[in-house]
Amino acid sequence: MRRKLAAGNWKMNGSLAALSQLNQIARETASLDVETLICPPSLYVSEALTRVSGNQLNIGVQDCHFETSGAHTGDISASMIADLGASHVILGHSERRADHDESSEDVREKARTALAAGLTAIVCVGESEKQRLAKNTLDIIGGQLAISVPDASKAANMVIAYEPVWAIGTGRTATTAEIDEVHDFIRTRLKDRFGEEGANMTVLYGGSVKPTNAAEIFATNNVDGALVGGASLRAQDFVPIVRALAEA
Numbered sequence: 322m323r324r325k326l327a328a329g330n331w332k333m334n335g336s337l338a339a340l341s342q343l344n345q346i347a348r349e350t351a352s353l354d355v356e357t358l359i360c361p362p363s364l365y366v367s368e369a370l371t372r373v374s375g376n377q378l379n380i381g382v383q384d385c386h387f388e389t390s391g392a393h394t395g396d397i398s399a400s401m402i403a404d405l406g407a408s409h410v411i412l413g414h415s416e417r418r419a420d421h422d423e424s425s426e427d428v429r430e431k432a433r434t435a436l437a438a439g440l441t442a443i444v445c446v447g448e449s450e451k452q453r454l455a456k457n458t459l460d461i462i463g464g465q466l467a468i469s470v471p472d473a474s475k476a477a478n479m480v481i482a483y484e485p486v487w488a489i490g491t492g493r494t495a496t497t498a499e500i501d502e503v504h505d506f507i508r509t510r511l512k513d514r515f516g517e518e519g520a521n522m523t524v525l526y527g528g529s530v531k532p533t534n535a536a537e538i539f540a541t542n543n544v545d546g547a548l549v550g551g552a553s554l555r556a557q558d559f560v561p562i563v564r565a566l567a568e569a
């Protein structure tokens with residue numbers, strides 16, 4: 322049985338005051354049979370955990386280093402994230418691949434450390450517009466998946482997020498046919514490699530998911546939820562997305 326997950330990636334947005342949104346999200350989604358997660362900037366994770374304590378809303382982070390400790394100024398480790406009580410870490414987001422030159426090998430090493438620390442990794446894959454236009458989408462996704470996802474992955478600790486780079490923050494969503502094709506491909510690859518575990522891994526779609534398009538996206542085969550950027554910043558946008566997933 323695959324788990325449904327509505328995840329929010331706040332990226333470099335938010336403030337202490339904005340954490341009040343978490344209380345509202347936690348309250349308004351408490352009765353829904355869906356896993357929920359918000360990943361605020363790491364500076365706010367400790368306070369976020371305090372705010373949602375006792376609720377089903379999970380708190381995660383947006384990146385970690387591949388080593389457990391050491392001389393890496395500015396970085397945080399997976400064991401620190403687990404130590405705080407956060408549950409998930411997003412890895413290999415296209416913004417990190419672009420801004421920090423992260424390779425799929427880097428993502429795999431980070432994911433390995435995250436799994437060893439007891440965290441659930443959300444590994445992001447996605448093609449650029451140029452790659453899609455050149456009809457290389459499935460090759461790119463297949464390559465990213467093969468390298469970024471470590472062998473130790475299980476359905477209980479690995480989530481894949483398909484985020485076409487051209488759909489992130491642009492208001493352009495992939496069509497359901499495009500999402501269907503890529504999610505079907507990802508599912509096949511996961512099953513081929515991980516068998517039953519791969520069949521049960523949660524696969525999310527991300528890229529301009531909004532309350533207005535969520536239901537249609539969640540009705541697509543092999544879509545088990547969403548990784549939401551902009552629309553996760555405010556409860557009034559995120560809660561309807563969670564509700565659409567619960568009803569899907």
Ligand code: 13P
Pocket residue numbers: 330414484488489490491492527528529530548549550551552
């Ligand atoms: P938007 O929902 O703002 O397009 O961002 C998607 C994303 O990158 C989530 O990780």
